[in-house]
Amino acid sequence: MMDKADFREILVILVKRWILIFLAIELVFFAVFGTNYLSLRNLQNILLTSTVVLLLATGQTFVIITGGIDLSVGFMVGFSGVICAKVMVSLQAAGISQSVAVSSGIAVALILGLLPGLINGLLVARLRVPPFIATFGMYGIAYGFAEIISNNVPIHNLPTLVSSIGHGYLIYWLPEKAFTFFKIPENLTRLELQNLVPIVPNVTVIAFIFVAIFAFILAKTRFGQHTYAIGGSVDAAERAGINVKRHLIKVYMISSFFASLAGVCYVLMFITGRAPAGSARLLDAVVAVVIGGASLYGGTGSIGGTIIGVLIIGVLQIGLVNLGVPTYNLYIAVGCILILAVLVDQFLPKLVHGKD
Amino acid sequence: MKPLLEVRNITKRFGGLTAVDNMDMKIFPGEVVGLLGDNGAGKSTLIKVISGVYRANKGKIFFAGKETRIDNPMHALKIGIETIYQDLALAENLNVYSNIFLGREKLKRFLGLIKILDHDYMLAESRKVLDQLEIEVPSLKKQIRTLSGGQRQAVAISRSIYWDAKLLIMDEPTAALGVVEQKNVLNLIKTLSSQDIPVLIISHQLHDVFSVASRLVIMRRGKKIAERMTKETTTDEIVGLIVGSIPGDYHDVNTDTAKGSDVNRRHFASKSGKNHRPKQNQG
Structure with a gap:
């Protein structure tokens, strides 16, 4: 027999985990109604499509926990992508080896990508510009510069090394024959090539390494603790001797670092640098963070929750494609999920509090 | 016994207004001192000088026997002066x-x-x-x-x-609390003093101050006008000193308080403790 208190407790646990349950329901739904939805290839497609959003959302999680928001990341993807592609193309044209051209392109994009974050941070922390305004301004500025750098046209003709990284996989597996890392096994017949199983896209590996490092920083270190403290109360943080301004600048730089990394990953995946790339992913990133349990008022949120939020959107996106539903329906679905997430957030405390 | 904290001739002006005027005060180890006065009497300004928020225009602060300059709140914290504000x-x-x-x-x-x-x-x-x-x-x-x-x-x-912390300063510690909670906080103050940590408490709730403080310092218009051992006084006397219907010991500033004193007396007697921060202190 289950009495009322037990029932309530179970309900609270279920509601607290609602995003996991929601993700599971999505997967079951598409597994039943889709075609080959749970195949390895399709699941990897979900990871691949989610990469840019995952990176944006990870950086965004830090900013939102401090009680801010970073809208600039949408066009930061294009900004750093264009820089990355431009450097690669120019160096290749100058006759420099592919590996140097590619690594320089990535390095320059990541370093210059810190600049908008630094400016955002200075504006928000030192000059007290509201984060919404400062980063919205940067959103336009980044886009404008990206168009200038790319001369209004997508940058093509990148080194071939870019596609072998971007379209490559961590593991190649031919059942009972070959098992290699990063490289397609040599001397395969045409049939064997068809049966080759690629496992985990390189781009996903790159993204997950950085996401894991920053998840650790947020959850386990003093830096993470101070990020939460600032979101909880700037006064308390300042009184405790935390250098709030410097911390906020670092947080906005983390966000723009992740946005530039997303830009680099975009170049690797699509072998092109485009100024408007990724702008539509801004909404997805913010929604993923909010679904993941972060409050826009600051103080709560986690990378684990954000990852689930990203997956909920990715699974839905690929699922709609799988069912042949036009993808603009995704915007409707994502919008509904966002509102649902905020509603749960609002009523959850009441439910939990009622228990005490 | 040596005082842990001693302020001498502290004066703090805001423009033409003298918020704290030539104030002397001592706090000994393990002692709970109540700092009393009406709104605008200068209590908050005084504790802000002690906790490093304001710099005094004149006067000296001695802490643990040494003359100390307290430049900012972090410095005050570092030497062991902790202020518990209402927002916590x-x-x-x-x-x-x-x-x-x-x-x-x-x-x-x-x-x-x-x-x-x-x-x-x-x-x-x-x-x-x-x-x-x-x-x-x-x-x-x-x-x-x-x-x-x-x-x-x-x-x-x-x-x-x-x-x-060597010294705790508490600004209206019981103002926002329920009855049981007030009692707990007062007990905590007693525990602190029994462990030799002195507490300087500002409160409009005379009843609370009487139950924990051993000594009371009364301010009026920026000046210390009286000091009483709690055992040797009554709430009536203290209210009189605060509002000016009883002349002070040190300064005779009781000249034109007659028109406001009744209102003030009621204010204190009814323990309507949620005072507004004196406007003059913000400036």
């Missing part, structure tokens, strides 16, 4: 022990190279200090937002004590 400055989204260690987190090495938070240590140390002060909270892992006002105050006080 706690991060509501963090748990109890994280707040006690906020800004001074204990770290340990993870895999030999990365420094991470040492939750076990912080939890155990926090429990020790809460036990020492006989404070009860439901769980040290609970977020501050789930605690009551009195419990929050207790957490703020334990943080001060853990980090070696």
Whole structure:
């Protein structure tokens, strides 16, 4: 027999985990109604499509926990992508080896990508510009510069090394024959090539390494603790001797670092640098963070929750494609999920509090 | 016995207005001193001078026998003067022990190279200090937002004590609390003084001040006008001194208070403690 208190407790646990349950329901739904939805290839497609959003959302999680928001990341993807592609193309044209051209392109994009974050941070922390305004301004500025750098046209003709990284996989597996890392096994017949199983896209590996490092920083270190403290109360943080301004600048730089990394990953995946790339992913990133349990008022949120939020959107996106539903329906679905997430957030405390 | 804190001839002006005028005060180890006065009497300005928020125009501060210049709030904290304000400055989204260690987190090495938070240590140390002060909270892992006002105050006080506060200044500690909670905070103040930590308490709730303070310092118009041992006085006398219907000992400033005194007397007698911060102090 289950009495009322037990029932309530179970309900609270279920509601607290609602995003996991929601993700599971999505997967079951598409597994039943889709075609080959749970195949390895399709699941990897979900990871691949989610990469840019995952990176944006990870950086965004830090900013939102401090009680801010970073809208600039949408066009930061294009900004750093264009820089990355431009450097690669120019160096290749100058006759420099592919590996140097590619690594320089990535390095320059990541370093210059810190600049908008630094400016955002200075504006928000030192000059007290509201984060919404400062980063919205940067959103336009980044886009404008990206168009200038790319001369209004997508940058093509990148080194071939870019596609072998971007379209490559961590593991190649031919059942009972070959098992290699990063490289397609040599001397395969045409049939064997068809049966080759690629496992985990390189781009996903790159993204997950950085996401894991920053998840650790947020959850386990003093830096993470101070990020939460600032979101909880700037006064308390300042009184405790935390250098709030410097911390906020670092947080906005983390966000723009992740946005530039997303830009680099975009170049690797699509072998092109485009100024408007990724702008539509801004909404997805913010929604993923909010679904993941972060409050826009600051103080709560986690990378684990954000990852689930990203997956909920990715699974839905690929699922709609799988069912042949036009993808603009995704915007409707994502919008509904966002509102649902905020509603749960609002009523959850009441439910939990009622228990005490 | 030597005083832990002594202020001499402290004067603080804001433009043409003298908020604190030639003020002297001593606080001895283990003593609870009540600082009393009407709104605008200069109490808050005085404690802000002591806690480093304001710099005095004139006068000296001696702390632990040495003349000390207190330049800013962080400096005051460093030498052991802790001020517990009403807003308490706690991060509501963090748990109890994280707040006690906020800004001074204990770290340990993870895999030999990365420094991470040492939750076990912080939890155990926090429990020790809460036990020492006989404070009860439901769980040290609970977020501050789930605690009551009195419990929050207790957490703020334990943080001060853990980090070696030598003197606690409390501004209206009971103002926002329920009856039981008020009692708990007052008991905590008694515990502190029994452990030789002096407390300077500002409150409009005369009843509360009488129940914990051993000595009362009364200010009027920026000046100290009287000092009384709690045992040797009555609330009536203190109210009279505060509003000016009884002349002070040191300065005779009681000239034109007659028109306001009745109102003031009622204000104090009814314990309507939620005072407005004196406007003049903000400036």
